[in-house]
Amino acid sequence: MTKSRAGLTELEGAILGVLVRAPSATAYRVRRVFQESRSAEWSGSAGAVYPAIRRLVTDRLIKERAEADARGTHTYDLTRAGKDAYERWLCDVTRAVGPGVDPFRTRAPLWAGLSPATQRKLAKDLKAELDEQREALTRTLNKLDAGDEITARLHIALLDLRLKWIDDQAR
């Protein structure tokens, strides 16, 4: 029964976020949002989204409505309790500010152990990759909706931070 767990997972919170911005969406549509958004940290895999939506229904955070449809289409909307849980998740400053899993920060202290030649090559490769991603993101910027643009701009700022850090290390 998953009896009212402590809090929402990141995916559950993000699903509620999608449902707030796209009311009465199907699970399929929620998946698509994750799949299409280049910023999504999740693959939007069926094996994650369908079970997560099932949990949210079980916990009465969203309500399910069956469409008059032979393929069993269902749409979802937040309940009152769902809106409360969503806002709690969204305003959880401790979690919002937490570092999460950052592969760059995990590796950074270890790079010093590489040979100088390898370090130089790595710095070059990293800059190339960062520049490429920065350009790709910048190009899409004007094609994005407001929400995705915020995510993209934050991502660009992070890339810039890393570029600057690599330059500082080289000096």
Added chain:
Amino acid sequence: MTKSRAGLTELEGAILGVLVRAPSATAYRVRRVFQESRSAEWSGSAGAVYPAIRRLVTDRLIKERAEADARGTHTYDLTRAGKDAYERWLCDVTRAVGPGVDPFRTRAPLWAGLSPATQRKLAKDLKAELDEQREALTRTLNKLDAGDEITARLHIALLDLRLKWIDDQAR
């Protein structure tokens, strides 16, 4: 048998990193490094570390040596193949630059949907939390070894980036 998987997980890579910096460490000592390092993204739980080390031994990336000891102490060191796999993991620019799971970026585009009053309160709470973490990190800075200091400085830069972003939004 976990037959030579595609690549190392982040935890496996980080474990090799600990073993490089602290040769012939025990699994217990590796755990402690994760538990003590305030930057660690993992809890250093036994249920994660022991199985991961077992996998690394099975894949012959580390070799195990039994100490002459009644409590079954074992120490670990990288094999030649382990050093290669570690360097590949460490220099994997695609993964190093990847965004990982960032709770801040997940939430940022959704904050605009909150009421103006809630947004103002949230901005204040976020700044307070960011400031507090920044100060706490700064205080520890001179007590850290070189590796942890790099991680901490990267973390501080990230906190500053977010503080600046919040200020920019408010304007």
Added chain:
DNA sequence: TTACTCATGTAACAAGTTACATGATTTA
């Protein structure tokens, strides 16, 4: 009618989490 998109889901697996359990060694 063929192919694509919409729509739902399961199965096998991977890799973490917390909590529990056990015993040796060291230090106060």
Added chain:
DNA sequence: TAAATCATGTAACTTGTTACATGAGTAA
């Protein structure tokens, strides 16, 4: 000798992944 630390590990659970399977509706 009592308590803390060192040391190893398992069990139950959570939540993600990829790959597979199925079928309805729509557009070429």
